[in-house]
Amino acid sequence: VQLVESGGGLVQPGGSLRLSCAASGFTFSSYYMSWVRQAPGKGLEWVSSIWSDGNNTVYADSVKGRFAISRDNAKNTVYLQMNSLKSEDTGLYYCATSERLAYSDFYEYIYWGQGTQVTVSS
Numbered sequence: 001v002q003l004v005e006s007g008g009g010l011v012q013p014g015g016s017l018r019l020s021c022a023a024s025g026f027t028f029s030s031y032y033m034s035w036v037r038q039a040p041g042k043g044l045e046w047v048s049s050i051w052s053d054g055n056n057t058v059y060a061d062s063v064k065g066r067f068a069i070s071r072d073n074a075k076n077t078v079y080l081q082m083n084s085l086k087s088e089d090t091g092l093y094y095c096a097t098s099e100r101l102a103y104s105d106f107y108e109y110i111y112w113g114q115g116t117q118v119t120v121s122s
Helices: none
Strands: 002-006 009-011 017-024 032-038 044-050 057-059 067-072 077-082 091-098 116-120
Touching: 002 091, 017 032, 017 091, 017 116, 032 067, 032 077, 044 067, 044 077, 044 091, 057 067, 077 091
Parallel strands: 009 116
Antiparallel strands: 002 017, 017 077, 032 044, 032 091, 044 057, 067 077, 091 116
């Protein structure tokens, strides 16, 4: 099983980034997919989740209206479009899978990627 995130980088406040997470080794289309982040020196924070069929999404209040999660089950990939980025969005962004909608119940996540760093700074 592999989850490989990409797309992170350094961006100025107000800018945009699109993260990708490529999955392999399991039936991608059967699982919820989520993005979880960790700011420097802080704990994990759930960001967003998408249903296995892609028809429903949920977001943390801190990113609602700025971030958009999507998935392409044909490509076994989940995305996170991040707009209007703020300094407080800085952190390591992980994608993770779960069998149910887990939000911040991090013990429920089955597979995790290695993370991609997002730094928002002028």
